Amino acid sequence: MAKRNKIAIIGAGNIGGELAMLVARRELGDAVLLDIPEKEGVAKGKALDIMQTGALDGFDSKVSGTADYKDIAGSDVVIVTAGVPRKPGMSRDDLLSINLKIIRSVAAGIKEHAPHAFVVVISNPLDAMVYEMKKVTGFPKERVVGMAGVLDSARFQCFIAEAAGASVKEVRTLVLGGHGDTMVPVLSACTINGIPVTQLVAKDKLDAIIDRTRNGGGEIVKLMGTSAYTAPAAGAIAMAESYLKDQKRLLACATYLDGEYGYKDLYMGVPVIVGGKGVEKVVQIALSAEEKAMLDKSAEAVRGLINDSAKL
Template sequence: MKVTVVGAGNVGATVAECVARMDIVQNIALIDINAGVAQGKALDLMESAPIHGFDTVIEGGDDYSITADSDVTVITAGLPRKPGMSRDDLLKVNSDIVSSVTQQVAKHSPNTIIIVVSNPLDVMTYVAYMESGFPSERVMGMAGVLDTARYRAFLKMETGASVRDINAMLLGGHGDSMTPLPRFTTIGSQPVTDLISESRLDEIIERTKKGGGEIVKLMGTSAWYAPGAGAAEMVEAIIKDSNRILPAAAWVTGQYGLEDMFIGVPVRLGKGGVKEVVELDLNDKEKADMKASGDHVREVIGAYKNLSA
């Protein structure tokens, strides 16, 4: 089995490290426009193999020939957010990058499964889908795993509970329009609404929505540890054919009242990519929040189409 990571920046290098340490594939190709950076990070990771105990071989460069016949490809290429920028501000420059990258990916690995991490996430996943010509089940975006991880981390900070006992799900677009689902959040066997007041839970949800921006403000650039680990978790589910249910930006065809877009929904992941979009029984408020999130995603897709017309 083989995985390609496009983009050897902080996020891409973290994806490569996490997947390598899982020791679930024979090869990882790390591609970057700067060949030296990709080669250097690949070599650095290889030199950590004896310490971590993995046998995965990692190769870096700028020639897509080393990516040939990859089973899964993670696209992290693109400019990161800077202070004052929204994900949508990155639309033009990153759509050009993702478009070009996807063409190369599809050329060298026509049967690969694509996971997009580049922002604005939902629309960049749409770009990869259109440029690859792949069936929708083989293209998805990593956002929900990250958003849910942030939510669970904040709940741990609030309650002191183990993250292993915190189960949660967030839907919708990546960013401020995401749809929180407190009704589906439990700590142990207890509903979170029994443990945290509504007002405090609203504050935690709001922090989750702006979690990426909080880190950008602190560091001056986007996060990488959690996004990288989130993408690696999706890779693992696909490679192992584990049928895990994870939130991902997937193509919807009427589920949740939405269609013809990529948006965060629970999916069953395994061999072949998205095996199923899982529909939760939402209440009226949750349905309204999901529709509003879908309206925002459709608006940004429209902006992308206008740019590329």
């Protein structure tokens, strides 16, 4: 008898609720929405709301809420969004000491109850959080990834399409590096239906778009008073779906590097193939001297964040 996929979502906040809805609407499997005991009612309430939506939208995925890690047992995928969201004026680095404690507790729960899961981390500061997840769980690098490059590339893609007056579906972009101010939008890999974007959008506009992409998260925080959640959830679902369906999509993900691009023992956004075995291949692309220098700077910032984490 065929078995449904099981997707556990740790954190029932804005992103968690959106994740559960996307899992259900796409019928990727059954979803378990988990939060701390004080917010168990929120997790159960959102799950019930989504289940009732299924009666209207015509999906039959099961969604449940819980505060007990035992309920994530047997999960094929675990998506982690637990932690304190950014508030206006707060950098991702400011979150480090708070969210580090949370991610260590979450990682211990996943290690005990879902030891064979593919883990996607969304919690910020992303690069440090996903590194800590792998460290605590001891899972192989193929099964622990961070959602960053997919989101940053989507933001870049959106801004490019707007500037070019083109359909966003025709734009291809790639953003590498850490998930923060030092991220590297790779112009040399940016095209609109195969045409280099540099032939279609003026340099001054592209420079402004790159700056806007780097500050894309902060822009939304200033407007809403909290972090983005719709696009981040969609990014994580793209990664989870590629794993569950063995789609072998090429996606920019925060991946453990062991010599690729010249970096060792750190997580950073690079293009990878995500399939049924997890991260099946790190794709090393040619970068211009300027792009490589920016990536080096980003790697240095990520390394600093990881070193700070080790002291806490």
